[in-house]
Amino acid sequence: MPQRALxxxxxxxxxxxxxxxxxxxxxxxxxxxxxxxxxxxxxxGVSAYPAEVTGQMVHxxxxxxxxINVLCRHAGIGVRVVxxxxxxDFSDLxxxxxxxxxxxxxxxxxxxxxxAMSRGQAALCIERGAAIARGLAxxxxxxxxxxxxxxxxxxxxxxxxxxxxxxxxxxxxxRGTGIDDSRLAHKALIIRQSIEARxxxxxxxxxxxxKIGGFEIGGIAGFILGAAxxxxxxxIDGVTSTAAxxxxxxxxxxxxxxxxxxxxxxxxxxxxxxxxxxxxxxLDLGMRLGEGTGCALAMPIIEAGAKVLREMAxxxxxxxxxx
Amino acid sequence: MPQRALxxxxxxxxxxxxxxxxxxxxxxxxxxxxxxxxxxxxxxGVSAYPAEVTGQMVHxxxxxxxxINVLCRHAGIGVRVVxxxxxxDFSDLxxxxxxxxxxxxxxxxxxxxxxAMSRGQAALCIERGAAIARGLAxxxxxxxxxxxxxxxxxxxxxxxxxxxxxxxxxxxxxRGTGIDDSRLAHKALIIRQSIEARxxxxxxxxxxxxKIGGFEIGGIAGFILGAAxxxxxxxIDGVTSTAAxxxxxxxxxxxxxxxxxxxxxxxxxxxxxxxxxxxxxxLDLGMRLGEGTGCALAMPIIEAGAKVLREMAxxxxxxxxxx
Numbered sequence: 001m002p003q004r005a006l007x008x009x010x011x012x013x014x015x016x017x018x019x020x021x022x023x024x025x026x027x028x029x030x031x032x033x034x035x036x037x038x039x040x041x042x043x044x045g046v047s048a049y050p051a052e053v054t055g056q057m058v059h060x061x062x063x064x065x066x067x068i069n070v071l072c073r074h075a076g077i078g079v080r081v082v083x084x085x086x087x088x089d090f091s092d093l094x095x096x097x098x099x100x101x102x103x104x105x106x107x108x109x110x111x112x113x114x115x116a117m118s119r120g121q122a123a124l125c126i127e128r129g130a131a132i133a134r135g136l137a138x139x140x141x142x143x144x145x146x147x148x149x150x151x152x153x154x155x156x157x158x159x160x161x162x163x164x165x166x167x168x169x170x171x172x173x174x175r176g177t178g179i180d181d182s183r184l185a186h187k188a189l190i191i192r193q194s195i196e197a198r199x200x201x202x203x204x205x206x207x208x209x210x211k212i213g214g215f216e217i218g219g220i221a222g223f224i225l226g227a228a229x230x231x232x233x234x235x236i237d238g239v240t241s242t243a244a245x246x247x248x249x250x251x252x253x254x255x256x257x258x259x260x261x262x263x264x265x266x267x268x269x270x271x272x273x274x275x276x277x278x279x280x281x282x283l284d285l286g287m288r289l290g291e292g293t294g295c296a297l298a299m300p301i302i303e304a305g306a307k308v309l310r311e312m313a314x315x316x317x318x319x320x321x322x323x
Numbered sequence: 324m325p326q327r328a329l330x331x332x333x334x335x336x337x338x339x340x341x342x343x344x345x346x347x348x349x350x351x352x353x354x355x356x357x358x359x360x361x362x363x364x365x366x367x368g369v370s371a372y373p374a375e376v377t378g379q380m381v382h383x384x385x386x387x388x389x390x391i392n393v394l395c396r397h398a399g400i401g402v403r404v405v406x407x408x409x410x411x412d413f414s415d416l417x418x419x420x421x422x423x424x425x426x427x428x429x430x431x432x433x434x435x436x437x438x439a440m441s442r443g444q445a446a447l448c449i450e451r452g453a454a455i456a457r458g459l460a461x462x463x464x465x466x467x468x469x470x471x472x473x474x475x476x477x478x479x480x481x482x483x484x485x486x487x488x489x490x491x492x493x494x495x496x497x498r499g500t501g502i503d504d505s506r507l508a509h510k511a512l513i514i515r516q517s518i519e520a521r522x523x524x525x526x527x528x529x530x531x532x533x534k535i536g537g538f539e540i541g542g543i544a545g546f547i548l549g550a551a552x553x554x555x556x557x558x559i560d561g562v563t564s565t566a567a568x569x570x571x572x573x574x575x576x577x578x579x580x581x582x583x584x585x586x587x588x589x590x591x592x593x594x595x596x597x598x599x600x601x602x603x604x605x606l607d608l609g610m611r612l613g614e615g616t617g618c619a620l621a622m623p624i625i626e627a628g629a630k631v632l633r634e635m636a637x638x639x640x641x642x643x644x645x646x
Contacts, residue, residue: 005500006390006616007589007609049644056643067329070634074627177328266330284607285624286330293329297624301608304397304620311393320379321372 012260012282012305019233019258020142024310027143027233027303031078031136032292033223034061034068034147035129037085037216038107040116041194042152046187048177051107054151055088057291061149062098067289068147071296077145079292082132084125085215086150102128108213111156111194116213122206125218126225133226133234144227145262145299146220147292148240152176154267156213157243159191161269163200163208164246165276174239174267177288205250220244225251228258235260235295235302236279238288239267246273260302263287263294335583335605335628342556342581343465347633350466350556350626354401354459355615356546357384357391357470358452360408360539361430363439364517365475369510371500374430377474378411380614384472385421390612391470394619400468402615405455407448408538409473425451431536434479434517439536445529448541449548456549456557467550468585468622469543470615471563475499477590479536480566482514484592486523486531487569488599497562497590500611528573543567548574551581558583558618558625559602561611562590569596583625586610586617 004010017024036058042051060066061081064073072079082100083090087107093099104124108116117125133144154176161172173188198211209218221244227234236245236259249255256277263283264271274281282298327333340347359381365374383389384404387396395402405423406413410430416422427447431439440448456467477499484495496511521534532541544567550557559568559582572578579600586606587594597604605621 005610005612007611009608009610009620053644060643065635065640067631067635070631071627074630075623282608283624285332285605287328287332288330289328297332297627300398300623301606301620304394307397308390308393312388312390317388320383321376 006308009305009308012302013309015260016233016302016306017309019231024306025142027306028076029078029141030143030299031080031141032068032072032145032147032295033080033082033132034149034292035082035084035216035219035223036149037214038087039150039152039156039214040108040110041112041155041190043110044112044190045183046155046190047152048179049151051087051151054086054149057149058083058086058088058090058099062093066291067293068291068296071293075296075300077296077299082219084219100132102132102219104215108215111198111212112190115198115211116156117210117215119206119210122210122218125215126222129219129222130226133223134230137230137232141232143233143235143299143303145235145292145295146223146237146241146244147295148216148220148237148290150214150216150240153214153216153240155187155191156217157239157267158269159195159212160208160243160246161273162191163195163202164250165272167272169195172269172272174269205247209247217244217247221248224248224255224259228255233260233302234258235262235299237262237292237294238265238290239270240290242270242273246277249277260298262298329631332628332631335625336632338583339556339625339629340632342554347629348465350629351399352401352464353466353622354403354464355391355395355468355470355618356403356405356455357472357615358405358407358539358542359472360537361410362473362475362479362537363431363433364435364478364513366433367435367513368506369478369513370475371502372474374410374474377409377472380472381406381409381411381413381422385416389614390616391614391619394616398619398623400619400622405542407542423455425455425542427538431538434521434535435513438521438534439479440533440538442529442533445533445541448532448538449545452542452545453549456546457553460553460555464555466556466558466622466626468558468615468618469546469560469564469567470618471539471543471560471613473537473539473563476537476539476563478510478514479540480562480590481592482518482535483531483566483569484596485514486518486525487573488595490595492518495592495595497592528570532570540567540570544571547571547578547582551578556583556625557581558585558622560585560615560617561588561613562593563613565593565596569600572600583621585621
């Protein structure tokens with residue numbers, strides 16, 4: 001092959017090799033874990049949808065009709081659904097094994113009025129998320145992806161981005177599932193007031209997580225740490241997963257060698273956080289659904305890069321005339 | 324699903340639906356056809372590799388060790404190899420059914436000194452390429468991709484781009500498989516001299532094809548026309564496939580509704596031609612290998628868009644509370 005003619009595809013393969021070693025083993029089976037949680041700040045009117053949609057979407061994931069289900073079936077990726085802290089009760093689904101119970105509490109507190117959770121709850125999110133990744137590693141999963149579900153969670157995601165990157169709240173605040181201009185301005189105001197009231201310490205990731213939230217963000221942060229400990233490549237989805245990634249990365253900057261950014265979200269906070277961590281998104285399709293949908297499209301491309309590095313003949317091996 | 328939350332993925336699905344209708348059928352089986360040909364202009368020293376590499380790579384495709392083989396195995400896509408006009412003789416591979424014989428002649432003439440082919444040969448390329456696509460449609464293939472192999476073929480591709488888009492030769496000329504600055508300047512000079520000597524008529528695609536070449540470019544142009552006639556979505560790879568696409572598009576501008584641009588090549592001519600046809604590339608991974616490698620990565624994403632449109636529940640169907 002002419003040198004570097006496959007561009008970033010080879011970079012992806014080399015990054016995988018740096019995690020799993022040579023010769024590169026299969027990266028299947030692959031699993032995306034969707035972590036769900038509710039956010040007290042929704043009562044401030046920051047979202048286009050009411051909080052009960054979080055629980056309804058968890059039922060959607062279980063029924064197999066959500067976007068993440070369609071895309072994971074298409075790509076041969078398994079899906080697991082975790083309740084990190086939803087208001088809804090999923091006892092039946094948990095008993096049936098369809099939802100994993102890691103509920104820290106039924107929704108965070110409203111960060112504008114009080115810390116979203118206690119420091120102990122923040123540590124618990126991290127611990128439970130990491131345990132889930134380690135468990136999947138033991139099951140033999142070879143590549144992991146993150147997904148999120150939580151009405152209102154672009155609000156804490158933008159707040160985390162502003163605190164960690166130092167950019168303004170306005171630069172970090174996006175339209176989430178589709179709010180109009182006036183609600184966008186209101187959302188930015190709520191985020192600014194929350195940061196002023198809570199004063200999260202930008203150098204203390206557990207302080208940021210506990211003051212801003214949410215439970216699924218903490219769970220995903222722990223999940224990423226657990227994947228890296230198990231030397232499993234972990235693919236980061238959109239803005240909420242990236243906010244979780246930046247929390248984990250503040251704890252351990254070497255995590256950047258284990259993480260792949262699936263896609264560029266339309267949420268502006270995501271680009272700011274990716275650039276801080278030195279990660280470049282693989283896809284740019286204008287997506288903003290969350291759930292891990294970007295991971296479902298990017299994981300096969302990462303796998304392709306690894307296979308190219310493993311299987312493709314170089315010009316010398318193939319007996320091709322040299323330049 | 325919140326409106327347009329899957330961004331361009333839904334656009335891809337809708338474009339597929341415009342071609343194949345509702346309800347969207349399966350897009351598998353999928354096949355990439357790699358068309359190979361040699362270029363007389365290689366004797367002017369425009370390429371980093373000698374012309375015999377074209378034939379060696381055809382053997383590589385048959386052996387299954389080339390980049391396109393690895394990526395197609397990964398994505399469950401079939402590969403067919405066609406000799407549109409190589410200097411090498413593939414009698415054995417043709418007899419074995421490993422290479423399809425559509426050879427128009429053993430390489431084009433050097434466009435700097437004479438027309439690359441006759442107008443009759445140009446028409447023959449188109450006809451044979453279209454017949455191959457129609458044959459695959461009859462076999463039941465549901466999505467097609469284009470691939471090319473031809474040492475030196477970024478030179479005619481850049482020449483076609485300059486003639487058709489009106490941009491300067493310097494804007495359209497790239498490094499192909501990796502030439503240095505001085506050879507890049509030489510390549511641009513050869514292209515400029517060829518265009519001045521041949522005076523291709525920018526409004527007559529057969530005139531452009533016959534004066535500039537090459538046989539694989541004509542074959543791919545015909546292939547795209549044949550796919551569209553059969554109402555099969557056809558995915559366009561890098562700069563050489565895009566040069567073929569623009570030849571076909573000049574014959575029938577409605578082709579743009581049937582074509583998907585797999586990826587943004589690092590060759591500058593490609594962006595100029597895509598923008599003329601109003602096509603936006605799906606991927607941007609810095610690739611420049613050709614062979615159809617971009618298609619192998621993009622076809623599963625197009626298929627994902629179609630499946631989302633077909634299978635995913637909307638919020639209303641899923642009983643999710645409205646905003």
